[in-house]
Amino acid sequence: MALKERQVLPVANVSVQHYVVKSEPEAFSWGKLLRDGRTRWDGVRNYEARNHLRQMRKGDLLLFYHSGTAREVVGLARVVSKPYADPTATEGDWSVVDVEPVRSLSVAVSLTTIKAEPSLSNTALVRRPRLSVAPLTLAEFDRILALSQPS
DNA sequence: GCCAACGTTGGC
DNA sequence: GCCAACGTTGGC
DSSP, rough: OHHHHHHSSSSSOTTOOOOOOOEOTTTSOOHHHHHHOEOOOOOOHHHHHHHHHHHHHHOEEEEEEETTTTEEEEEEEEEEEEEEETOSSSSSSEEEEEEEEEEEEEEEEEEHHHTGGGGTTTTTHOTTTTTTTTEOHHHHHHHHHHHHOOO
């Protein structure tokens, strides 16, 4: 099932990297990204998260997670720019990428579901709850997408 | 709303 | 360079 998913993605090759990005829906929601069609993923002020942003390439795939009240993965997005300097930063050395939605997940995958899944016990969502931009292995990415398929 | 986790800052 | 204080994030 996850394989079938990947076949319909616009960019599907082995060099694609996978990440999870978080946002509180009150601050910036998946729905807003769908409406806007594209956004600049700015405001990251954590070095580890920034370094992940800097490693991103065009075509990399992002799971979009709602933190705070929702606590679920709700969408699939992709990186559509190289990393570049965050124009909202008044001091310091921060980076952004531009992001576009690919599609909403059929069923949102809750943090509860993710925590109950043994194969996902090492994900940043479980182990690094405060890290807002984190890499996923292909297996983790595929597993979360598989959990989003209605049975 | 609380608080644990944890990253950052600044005094020494 | 250590570490206490502080601020922020995000789960509960």
